[in-house]
Amino acid sequence: MTAGPQPLSLDCAALGCGLPDEELPLDQVRLLLLRRRTSWVTKDAVWQELVRRAHATPEPWTTVAAAMMMPGLKHIAGKLGSRFCGDRNDLDSEFLEGFLQALDVADARSPKIFGQLYWAAFRRGH
Template identity: 50%
Template structure:
């Protein structure tokens, strides 16, 4: 349980985001500039955040929104930095929940590390990079998982291994699946991208079609990429020589 009752970084940022998007002048993006079927009007960011979570919103629209958010955060700073973190908040909360699962200590540092990872990516990523949303989310997750690994190491604590992954891979491996993937990336058994594929397709249950569209490949090509990532993870867990990256 968390021993500090002060708001965590994520809670404080969500409060700031709520203020930025409150009437009478909510921070907005112009749907005409975004395109890809978005409403042709100024869209308050809290409303836009909900739109991006809907399955019918294409990944082209998601990429266009995040390209603009990253560009503004890099060129103009605040309030767009806070706005970008607020827009990513649903994903960051999911990452935070995964990182803190089964942890019996203070989780406030995990939130701070997740935000730090996101901010590092926000500062350094090229806004024109395809799938910029995924790159931002992946870096936040990596920082959070690194913090969890450090905390577990300090406490000499192992977390319960999730049955959904242990039945697919090696039952004798200890740790939450996200932590196992973080170790695989750290020890060069997987790339960040491969770990992200496994998390989103196998653990979070995202659909093949939407993930393939986001990556700009066919569903068949995506399934081959996922199979390759899973094969490399199995090799890592078996202790064999890692397969080369495709």
């Protein structure tokens, strides 16, 4: 989705909130989100847009949102995985399911949307 003649992208200029004043491919947006110095206001603006797009056009934007959340899901797996005695694939599926269910009902205008999605995945895995 980030390669080829027409990679998916976000118009960061329209989102504002400290983002570059240009349209960026999703792999570059993801790198921005992973930087510690990127403000939570900026991260929230991107996640609100991802939620809005996932609701409006589920495919491919639900997959995009899950891919963008992957570092967070891996973090959850690191926290809870050592205490899980079953198949790790089952646990990973639960994290993803919790995230996808929360994404489906999330209000795109809600503040701190990343945290809501992250903690829904955490609770489902826990």
